[in-house]
Amino acid sequence: MTEGLTVRLHNPVADPEPADWAALRRRAGLRANWAWPVMRAGVRSGADPLLLAVLSDAEGPVGLVAASVVPPRRREAVSGRWPRLGYLHVQAPQSSALPGWWLAPSAAEERRDLVRAFRRAARRGTGPGVRGLLWRQLGAADDAWLPRPRYARRTEPLAVLDAPASVDAWLAGLGTKRRASVRRTQRLVARDPDLQIRAGTVGDVASPAELAHLTRLNFAKHEASALELRSGPRSTLWQEAVAGRDDVHVVAYRDNAGLLLGAAMVLDHPTWPIWLSWGALPAEEGGRRHLYFDLFRRLVERVVERRAAGMILGKGMPELKMDLGARLLPQRAAVTF
Known part of the structure; x- marks a missing residue:
């Protein structure tokens, strides 16, 4: 058992930022x-x-867990209090690509103890009506510390792109038809007199409202609820919170009139940045059909230039991402009590 183990619970809406949070986030x-x-x-x-x-x-700190407290009925506005009934959904904030926890390497042998301590503290903090935990982004190695009893099932795989030696090496590894298609897209973009491409921060290359709108367009394809369409990166509020951050990278496509045609957001990281979002205007509204493939090539180029290990591409469209050189990592979710 880890000696002197303590658990601090925070609510980011109701509580001020802890003095050590920025340093802990960097360490993790x-x-x-x-x-x-x-x-x-x-x-x-x-x-x-x-x-x-x-x-x-x-x-000092040896672990973090982020969990949404999900009530039986979703609310239009979140208060500073936990709901009386519900369950805990353990998942990284605003991302389905990574787990909602971090454990220090030095605490690897105590993972069971840490998870047990988190469960006890969460039950005390949220009350007896919040029962059960839904864990996402689980790998095979996580079976060793997941509490029992549990119910687990496979979920959509996660696509990752390992950094190639160069953009040419990435292209050479693609199938003949896909390689020809990417090169054709590159020529179309280069010859388009009504297309401007800029990369930079939120607020510099695109406004928070513009990015929220395009992200909603893409998310709407997945039969999202009205509330989901206004949450997280799909909200101007969230985009304003990341405005000007040098660890959030945006690629924006505009026409000469200034209309934002497409935009992607990457959460930077020294080794594994995450492609968080993409949105584009439909062709019938003035958009371009080939921007996604031009963007993908630019993301590969960025990984190579920054000497990262690769890029996390997220979930969705796994076959297309594999066709573009990604590999798929099996993922599971589990419910524990």
Whole structure:
């Protein structure tokens, strides 16, 4: 058992940012979606409050867990209090690509103890009506510490792109038809006199409202509810929270009249940045059909230039991403009590 283990519970909406949070986030290698103002904006624009647990031993913090407190019925606005009934959904803030927890390498042998301590503290903090935990982004190695009893099932795989030696090496690894298609797209973009492409921060290359609108267009394809369409990166509030951050990278496509045709957002990281979102105007509204493929090539180029290990491409369209050189990682979700 970890000696002197303590658990601090925080609510990013109701609580001020802890003095040590920024340093802890850097130590854990967590991206911009874990920054306190960004988490707060994500909760305020969403349906569920967020419980953040910081686990510490005598030497300092050794673990973090982020869990939405999901009530039986979703609410239009999140208050500073936990719902009386519901369950905990353990998932990274505003991202389905990574787990909602971090455990220090030094605490690897105590994972069971840490998870047990988190469960006890969460039950005390939220009350007896909040029961059950839904864990996402689980790998095979997580069976060793997941509480029992549990019910687990496979979920949509996660696409990742390992960094190639160069853009040419990436192209050479694609199938003949896909390679020809990417090169044709590159020529179309280069010859388009009514297309401007800029990369930079939120607020520099595109406004928060513009980015929220395009992200909603893409998300609407997935039969999302009205509340989901206004939450997280699909809200102007969340986009304003990441505006100007140098660890949030945006690629924006405009026509000469200034209309934003497409935009992608990447949460930067020294080794594994995450492609968080993409949105584009439909062709019938003035958009371009080939921007997604031009963007993909630019993301590969960025990975190579920054000497990252690769890029996390997220879920959705796994076959297309494999066709573009990605590999798929099996993912599971589990319910524990």
